[in-house]
Amino acid sequence: MSQHALHEGWVLRAVPGPQVPPEIADQAVPATVPGCVHTDLLAAGLIPDPYLDDNETRLAWIGRTDWVYETTFAWQPGDDDRVDLVCAGLDTVATVTLNGTEVGRTENQHRGYRFDVGALLRPGANTLTVRFDSAYRYAEAHRDRLGDRPNAYPEPFHFIRKTACNFGWDWGPTVVTAGIWQEIGLHAWSTARLATVRPVVTVDGDTGTVELHVEVERAADAPVTVRAAVAGATGEVTVPAGERTAVLTVTVRDPELWWPRGYGEQALHQLDVTLCAADGRTLDAWSRRIGFRSVRLDTTPDAHGTPFVLHVNDVPVFVKGINWIPDDAFPNRVTRKRLAQRFRQAADANINLLRIWGGGRYESDDFYELADEAGLLVQQDFLFACAAYPEEEPFRSEIEAEAREQVTRLAAYPSLVLWTGNNENIWGWHDWDWQEPLAGRTWGRGYYLELLPAIVGELDPARPYWPGSPWSGSEDVHPNDPAHGTMHIWDVWNDDDYTKYREYVPRFVAEFGYQAPPTYATLRRSISDEPLAHDSPGMAHHQKAIDGDLKLQRGLDAHLPVPADFDDWHYLTQLNQARAIQLGVEHFRSHRPVCMGTIVWQLNDCWPVTSWAAVDGDGRRKPLWYALRRAYADRLLTVQPRDGGLAVVAVNETGEAWTGPATVTRVTLTGEPRAKTSVELSVPAYSSVVLPLPAELARPDEARRELLVAEAGDTAERALWFFAEDREIDWPAADLDASVETGDGGQRVRVTARSVLRDLALFPDRLDPSAQVDQALVTLLPGESVTFAVHADRPLDPTALTTRPVLRCVNDI
Secondary structure, eight states: OEEEEOOSSOEEEEOOOTTSOHHHHTOOEEOOSSOOHHHHHHHTTSSOOTTSTTHHHHTGGGGGSOEEEEEEEEEOOOSOSEEEEEESOEESEEEEEETTEEEEEEEBTTSOEEEEOTTTOOSEEEEEEEEEEOHHHHHHHHHHHHOOOOBSSSSOGGGSBSOGGGBOOSSSOBOOOOEEOSOEEEEEEOSEEEEEEEEEEEEETTEEEEEEEEEEEESSOOOEEEEEEETTEEEEEEEOTTOOEEEEEEEEESOOBBOOTTTSOBOOEEEEEEEEETTSOEEEEEEEEEOBOOEEEEOOOBTTBBOOEEEETTEEEOEEEEEEOOSOSSGGGOOHHHHHHHHHHHHHTTOOEEEEOTTSOOOOHHHHHHHHHHTOEEEEEOSOBSBOOOOSTTHHHHHHHHHHHHHHHHTTOTTEEEEEOOBSHHHHHHHSSOHHHHTTOOOSHHIIIIIHHHHHHHHOTTSOEESOBSBOSSTTSOTTOTTBSBEEEOHHHHTSOGGGGGGOOOSOEEEEOOOBOOOHHHHHHHOOOSSOOTTSHHHHHTBOSTTHHHHHHHHHHHHSOOOSSHHHHHHHHHHHHHHHHHHHHHHHHHTTTTSOEEEESOSOOSSSOBBSOSBOTTSOBOHHHHHHHHHTOSEEEEEEEETTEEEEEEEEOSSSOEEEEEEEEEEETTSOEEEEEEEEEEEOTTEEEEEEOOHHHHSOSSGGGEEEEEEBTBTSOOEEEESSOGGGSOOOOOOEEEEEEEETTEEEEEEEESSOEEEEEEOGGGTOTTOEESOOOEEEOTTOEEEEEEEOSSOOOHHHHTSTTTEEOGGGO
């Protein structure tokens, strides 16, 4: 057995057409494989960067052009029975030709392909050609043949098995890609090979079981043996001549368990599988790390409706989640190192679950390996989002093949805890005026409620499946009913103030979010507007949400002072995003265990854009990230409205009881105490406690001049409650002392408040794009101090570090 990568020597050409610019029409462009057309043209200097200014709109022709990749490689025959051309991923409508003979055609980005090419290979030079037809032309032809179906955007993404958000989204660019986007190469083998290896891992008491399902492909009709070893246990089974499948069970006593982060260690065990000939020769091998853990979904009806509770190793887990989109519109740029950085950002924000959204892709093995190591749970949507999908051919067969391949590929990863059938499509059918234009045509129901659950039940029976996000658990109950299953909350962003989050007590919130622009350094790299303004042309182009700026303004008007300039607007919109999501998360967590999970929209961006992300398209943390870290802390102290008054809620998401004294004080903006109470916290592991506050604390004498401060020593970050909105509060002018010290690894900015300082934040990226700060949005009472740790590639000017617009707070507006 041998493998030979075919990643070198590729060139790219545009198939002639009227839309192709003349300077590109006759070019032979060096191509990177794996890669895509856009990045190859960009590397050759033939197109501007599609992420900058409005360049995206001038590059729409790329998605409407046919492209040809070609390479020549050397080959010398051996004594192998078979030689296959293995294409791990082709994007998307491809015709593969070897030495002038067509090998095969593909029309699904989300599948791999294998072609027997032994009879076509020649000693010496061989020419491999892959032609990609326009994804638009393919999708529009199927749309015209089957009849259009509703979707969220005026693009035909639901008529092709391709990354949907390539066609644009309310946070993403329209960059319809083509290319050899995953590995390609030759695989030479004899007798038999391992076609699929699918471990079903379960735990029962002190016994771990690996039920190994193996499928072999044969080039000779002879018996072969499958051997497996894991955690010191071994087993083997013979696959008789003429048979292609086998099941081998390996039992492990007292295995170390894999746990989500915050619940225990992430024990991983190497599973080695070999395929041997009758004479003992190794024919093929497969290895992967697995984890012993159980997972189940509790949806047993209760007094509140239908819960949605993930149990890992029989422990109910409160999901502190966030949604994940493709980290770049061009997937070849998403390296393992880049994923590792995102995972550190997620874990450092106290997140324990990533939901891979259905308009993107099935993520890479690197993604899942890193999730396994970090203890980050993963929810994987099947790839359907915000549209009515046709169930006719060729789509049904393609979707079945795609689902079977991806479920088999991902079955070994312990971090994967939930399959979801789609994003918002069942909800869309109910509420988005789809039924009349559909006029009885298929829309995807058969996929979500029949085909996909059957495939998961057959191939991955130890892992739960949920038909949609949102989904109530029954076709008899509205799919977005907050009392049943999972829900999405988007009326807040679209129509209402973020305080409306408090009107919902959902069982599980799988999506909710609020927008803000990216960091200043990211804006300045990607937008050349002079002057930069919230409505300048580049800013407007990098705002993809319908009426997005009007919704941002509505949020500012409800809560914050009027910005005087762009610097104020930038700070205040980022602050409002952080406050909105912190309010929502803390409210939902305060209703534990009725609510057992929140998944914020969204962690990351795929390009520089005003969006709902906590980490922007250049990988920089927005203020929302710091607010999430606070709201998702394992021990949370929060003040919440309850029964016409106020209460302190203590949420303990650790395995140990949380006990100790806490105080709640009503103080003036000058720090003068008006009323105070002391309580003794006693919060069992993985639970919450609600402590109503007496009226003298909950009712201020002067709402515009007072706040509550709840503290529990070093056991949790203190909680604040303001009785009025910032725009109504009698803020004193910001008065502070600031100093800068330089030491090993960076600079330390110490700020001491002489007046109250509301949501103090430092934005060092305004001085150097490499600069980062360790905390943000800190409120200080008079006499209190905070120290910000700043890291940058060079020392920053101390005066600039300690003055506007780098150092900001609400009461400097």
